[in-house]
Amino acid sequence: MNLQPLLRRPTILIAPLVAAIIVAAAGLALRTGTPNAGPAKVVAAGPAAVAIKNYLFAPAKLTVKVGTRVTFTNSDSTPHTATADAGGTFDTGSIATGQAKPVSFNKSGTFTYHCAFHAFMTGVVTVN
Amino acid sequence: MAKHRPDTLRILAAALLLLVGAVHFQQYVTTLGHVPTIGVLFLLNAAGAAALTIALFSAEPTLRLLALPAALGLVIGALISIVLAMNGGIFGYQEPTFRTSVTIAIIAEVAAIPALIACALSELHRIRSTPA
Numbered sequence: 001m002n003l004q005p006l007l008r009r010p011t012i013l014i015a016p017l018v019a020a021i022i023v024a025a026a027g028l029a030l031r032t033g034t035p036n037a038g039p040a041k042v043v044a045a046g047p048a049a050v051a052i053k054n055y056l057f058a059p060a061k062l063t064v065k066v067g068t069r070v071t072f073t074n075s076d077s078t079p080h081t082a083t084a085d086a087g088g089t090f091d092t093g094s095i096a097t098g099q100a101k102p103v104s105f106n107k108s109g110t111f112t113y114h115c116a117f118h119a120f121m122t123g124v125v126t127v128n
Numbered sequence: 129m130a131k132h133r134p135d136t137l138r139i140l141a142a143a144l145l146l147l148v149g150a151v152h153f154q155q156y157v158t159t160l161g162h163v164p165t166i167g168v169l170f171l172l173n174a175a176g177a178a179a180l181t182i183a184l185f186s187a188e189p190t191l192r193l194l195a196l197p198a199a200l201g202l203v204i205g206a207l208i209s210i211v212l213a214m215n216g217g218i219f220g221y222q223e224p225t226f227r228t229s230v231t232i233a234i235i236a237e238v239a240a241i242p243a244l245i246a247c248a249l250s251e252l253h254r255i256r257s258t259p260a
Contacts (some may be wrong), residue, residue: 005190012188016195020179027153027171031161055163076159079224094224119220120164 049073050123052080052095052115057123066108066127073100081116082123091116141247142184144240145199148206149177151233165219169209176202184247189255196248203244207237 006012032054048068051058053075064070072082074095082092082103089111092101105111105127115121153174160167180202183195210233213223223230 003190005188006194009188012186012191015186016179016182016191019182020175023149023153023178024171024175027156027161027174030157032158054159054161077227077229078159117217117222117224118163119217 047071050082052076052082052121055080055115055118055121057082057113057115057121060122061124061126063126063128064105067104067106068127069102069104070125071100071102074098079117080121082113083116085112085114135250137243137250138184138247141196141199141240141243142181144236144243145177145184145203146181147236148203148233148240149174149181151229151236152177152206155229163221166221169219173202173206189251189258193248193251193255196244196251200241200244200248203237203240206233207241210234210237 046068048062048064048070050062050070050072052072055076057072062070072092072095074080074097077097079094079096081094082090082101084090090103090105090113092103094117095101105125108127111125111127113123113125152170156167156170156174160170177199180195180199183191184199186192186195209218210223210230212218213221214230216222
């Protein structure tokens with residue numbers, strides 16, 4: 001292929017490059033959600049809730065009392081789970097869009113969990 | 129340089145490429161912006177699709193011809209990625225269902241592949257038949 005025309009007139013590459021830069025900048029400016037959405041830690045008295053939105057658990061760290069029922073509500077357009085890292089401790093199974101599933105924490109301890117579909121989504125429930 | 133008029137095939141290929149980029153852009157902005165690796169790849173897909181769409185309409189035949197395989201690579205890459213995401217995951221990301229945006233992206237990508245190939249063949253033919 002003859003690349004001479006491009007080498008002679010590199011300015012013809014400006015328009016595609018500008019388009020790419022504009023789209024990238026717009027994406028960065030418009031993206032929603034924050035990596036650490038919600039308070040880092042919540043001490044809940046009574047039932048507690050964890051929202052799932054923008055591929056995040058919010059709050060990501062939750063402290064509750066023994067016997068608390070924590071409800072995981074999925075507001076994303078794709079299914080998620082809240083699955084304990086320690087096998088079998090708890091698993092909500094797939095939570096469809098707009099659905100919620102409760103988990104009762106009847107033993108004290110620190111329970112780390114993740115989404116089985118999206119391993120980068122993680123959270124912690126501390127039970128006192 | 130002779131004035132270049134884009135044909136229907138190129139307009140169709142560019143529209144499908146733009147649609148692929150638009151879906152990735154929408155997903156990046158609304159939900160995937162902070163997802164590690166996948167988020168960045170979605171933004172790169174959108175930026176690349178925008179650049180290549182512009183390049184497909186360049187008055188310079190060499191740039192048009194270079195843009196076509198690049199666009200094909202972008203679309204095929206996106207299609208392979210989505211297949212991987214639906215079958216075990218890619219970079220820790222799994223797509224468990226055919227949600228609307230996924231369906232639109234797959235349809236656009238599948239349709240864009242033959243359109244881009246036909247466009248590339250047509251461009252090659254045009255270049256070879258043009259006197260030096």
